[in-house]
Amino acid sequence: MEPLILAALGGALTTAFNAAGALPVLLLKRPSRKVLDVGLGFAAGVMMAASFTSLLLPGIEMGGLLPPLLGFLLGAASITVADRLVPHMHEIKGVEGVYAERLKAAVLFALAVTIHNMPEGLAVGVSFASGRFSDALALAIAIGLQNVPEGLSVGFSMLSASNMSRGRAYLVSALSGAVELPLAILGALAASASASVLPTALGFAAGAMIFVVSDEVIPETHRIGHERAASYGVVLGVLVMTILDKALS
Numbered sequence: 001m002e003p004l005i006l007a008a009l010g011g012a013l014t015t016a017f018n019a020a021g022a023l024p025v026l027l028l029k030r031p032s033r034k035v036l037d038v039g040l041g042f043a044a045g046v047m048m049a050a051s052f053t054s055l056l057l058p059g060i061e062m063g064g065l066l067p068p069l070l071g072f073l074l075g076a077a078s079i080t081v082a083d084r085l086v087p088h089m090h091e092i093k094g095v096e097g098v099y100a101e102r103l104k105a106a107v108l109f110a111l112a113v114t115i116h117n118m119p120e121g122l123a124v125g126v127s128f129a130s131g132r133f134s135d136a137l138a139l140a141i142a143i144g145l146q147n148v149p150e151g152l153s154v155g156f157s158m159l160s161a162s163n164m165s166r167g168r169a170y171l172v173s174a175l176s177g178a179v180e181l182p183l184a185i186l187g188a189l190a191a192s193a194s195a196s197v198l199p200t201a202l203g204f205a206a207g208a209m210i211f212v213v214s215d216e217v218i219p220e221t222h223r224i225g226h227e228r229a230a231s232y233g234v235v236l237g238v239l240v241m242t243i244l245d246k247a248l249s
Contacts, residue, residue, distance in 0.1 A: 003188045006133075007125040010140035011184030014124060017144035018117075018177025021151030025170045030156045034229055037221040039149025041230035044217040045237020046146040047120070047209045053245040054139035055123055055206035058132055063199025071200035075119065075207025082115050083215065110176040113154045116216060119208030120147075121180030125187025126201045138248045142241045143180075151177060 024031075059068030087097035087108060095108060120143045127136035155173035158164060164172075191201040221230035 003129040003131075003192050004185060006128040006136070007184045007188035008181065010124040010128055010136065011121055011181035013140050014120065014144045014147055014180045014184075015178050018147035018151040018180070019174040021148035022155035022170050022173040022177075024152060025155035025159055025173065026166050030160065031152070033224060034226045036149070036153045036156070037224075037226040037230040038233040040153055040217055040221045041233025042237040042240075043146035043149050044213045044221070045234035045239075046142045046241045047213050047217070047237075048234070049238045049241035049245075050123070050139050050142045051206040051209045051213075053241065054127055054135045054142075055202045055209075058127075058130060058135055059199040059202030059206070062130070062202070063196075067196075067199040068203030068206070071203025071205075072207035072210075074200075075204035075209075076211040078204075079115070079119065079208050079211045079215070082118070086111055086115060110158075110172050113150065113173070113176040114179050116150070116212050117147075117177055117180050118183055119205055119212055121183030122187035123205035123209060124180065125184035125189075126191045126198070126205045128184075129188040129191035130198055130202060134248045135245070138241075138245045141248075142244055145240065146237065147177060147180075 056068055056072065059071070083096065085098050087095070097111075124136070124140050124143060127139045130136065151173055154176065155169050158172055159166060159169040187201070187205065191198050218230070218234070221227070221233070
């Protein structure tokens with residue numbers, strides 16, 4: 001039961017960071033698009049570094065090269081399928097998925113961030129199931145940190161796109177990040193089922209996160225001329241995750 005308890009605590013931590021990140025929606029004016037893009041760039045950098053330091057490389061150490069790399073490909077493919085089928089909306093890119101035109105903007109935004117948060121929750125759970133507590137803790141803290149700008153961006157996006165109240169925009173943003181808690185438990189359950197599955201599961205979580213970063217997060221920050229500032233956000237995110245991983249190892 002210990003991996004499940006730790007995974008649940010890790011998922012609760014990342015969910016709390018997401019809810020905290022959305023708090024300015026209740027009180028403040030919307031930050032500039034440039035500030036939001038730098039924040040999302042930071043989130044992308046953290047996710048990229050964490051995918052290697054806390055997931056893919058530990059998976060290779062445990063199971064050799066092939067199982068984690070196979071999981072890596074499967075993780076990317078799973079997000080591709082979800083992105084094609086699940087209706088969702090990005091603030092700049094617009095509407096994607098099946099039957100998206102039948103849903104309200106708020107629902108589509110919530111589904112978009114849910115797709116983004118799915119691999120993060122799985123990653124936390126799988127990492128704690130690996131028994132490498134320092135790696136798992138670093139990953140949970142890092143994902144929590146990158147959830148702050150994500151929660152902020154999603155909250156203000158829903159506030160402006162769907163004309164909802166501040167309280168409702170905050171609530172939807174906070175709840176859309178709450179998917180990480182049950183998925184962390186699910187990831188720990190799946191990875192704990194068999195020791196032979198664990199390296200593949202670590203690779204799966206890494207592949208899913210890298211795909212989200214490359215396919216969704218970074219392109220969103222580069223669409224309206226803020227690519228250089230957003231790239232420095234990516235660099236900062238990689239630095240923070242590297243320092244965090246070293247400090248907790």
